[in-house]
Amino acid sequence: MYVVAGASGNTGKIVAKRLLAAGKKVRAIVRHPDKAKDLAEQGAELVSADLGDRAAFEKALAGATGLYLLSPPDMGAQDFLKERSALLTSVAAAIKSARVPHTVFLSSIGGHQVSGTGIILTTHAGETALHEAGVGFTALRAAYFVENWGSVIPVAKKDGVLPSFLPGNKAFPMVCTADIGNTAADLLLEGSGAPRVVELSGPRDVSPAEVAQTLSKILEKPVSLVEPPLDAVVPTFTGFGISANVAGLFRDMYAGLASGAVAWQGGSAVARRGKTSLEETLRALAR
Ligand SMILES: NC(=O)c1ccc[n+]([C@@H]2O[C@H](COP(=O)([O-])OP(=O)(O)OC[C@H]3O[C@@H](n4cnc5c(N)ncnc54)[C@H](OP(=O)(O)O)[C@@H]3O)[C@@H](O)[C@H]2O)c1
Secondary structure (H helix, E strand, O other): EEEEEEOOOOOOHHHHHHHHHHOOEEEEEEEHHHHHHHHHHOOEEEEEEEOOOOOHHHHOOOOOOOOEEOOOOOOOOOHHHHHHHHHHHHHHHHHHHHHOEEEEEEEOOOOOOOOOHHHHHHHHHHHHHHHHHOOOOEEEOOEHHHHHHHHHHHHHHHHHHEEOOOOOOOOEEEEEHHHHHHHHHHHHHHHHOOEEEEEEEEEOOHHHHHHHHHHHHHOOOOHHOOOOOOHHHHHHHHHOOOOOHHHHHHHHHHEEEHOOOOOOOOOOHHHHHHHOOOHHHHHHHOO
C-alpha cells in the first residue's frame, strides 16, 4: 500500500492515479476530502491528516510500502524556512517511527544547495530532515514547473504580453507536473532500489521567449515578453496576498535562477527527462 501526501495537489493527484492504474492500493492524505472525490471513485482510501499533526500523519503511514511526500506551500507564512524546517523534521520522525521503507520526496533543482536559492531552501530542509532521520528516500529534484506560467496566461490572453521574472533569452530547465507525478510513481514502484537523487527536467530546456512564442501560436495572437525588474517581485507577489517573507524568498529564487547560481547537482545524481512538450502543457493551461 502506497501513501500519497498532497493528493489533492498537482503532482500528488498524478502520483495517486498512476499507482491506482498500476493496480496498487493507495491511501491518499487530504485535508479536504471533497477535493479528492475522483481518487476515491478510482479506489483510493482517503485519510484526513495535516502534515503538521505528527500523530495523525504517523497513523496514516501504518503499513505503507512507500510514501510520496512534498513540502507543502504556505503563501501566508511569516517565517517560511523556519516553519517548513520544523514541519519536515516532524514528518521525517513520523516516517522513521512508522518504518516506511521508501519515500519519494519532491525536491527542486538546487535542493542540495545551502544558500542562494531562496524558497528552494524549503526543499533543502526536507532533504536534510529525511537524511538526518536516516530513512530511505529518493529526492526527486524537479525543474521549474511549466505550470508556473499558468498565473500569467490570463495576462497574455487579455493584453498580449507575458511578464517574466526569468531572463527572456536564457534557456531554463522546466518540467510539467504530469511528468513529475508519473516519475514519482515510477520511483515508488522501483522501491528502495530507486536512485537516491533524480534530477528531472522536461524534454528540453526552454527560454521564456519561447514560452511567449508558443503561447502566441496557441492563442493565435501576438504575445510579447516583458521582463519586469527583480525589484518588482516582492510588490507583485504581496499584491496577490502572498506574505512579504514568502515573496522575498521567491525574489531570491528568481535572482539565483537568473544568475545561474541555482543549479543541478549532477555527478552521482541521476538525470531524467519528462516526455511532455512545452506546447502540450501550455495548451492545457490556456484552455
Ligand atoms: N513550482 C515550482 O517551480 C517547483 C519546482 C520544484 C519543486 N517544487 C515543489 O513542489 C511543491 C508543490 O507541489 P504541487 O504543485 O504538487 O503542490 P500543490 O498543487 O500546491 O498542492 C499542495 C498539496 O499539499 C497539501 N497540503 C498543503 N498544506 C498541507 C498540510 N499542512 N498538511 C497536509 N497537506 C497539505 C494541499 O492540500 P489542500 O488541498 O488541503 O490544500 C495540496 O494537496 C512546492 O511546495 C515545492 O516544494 C515546486
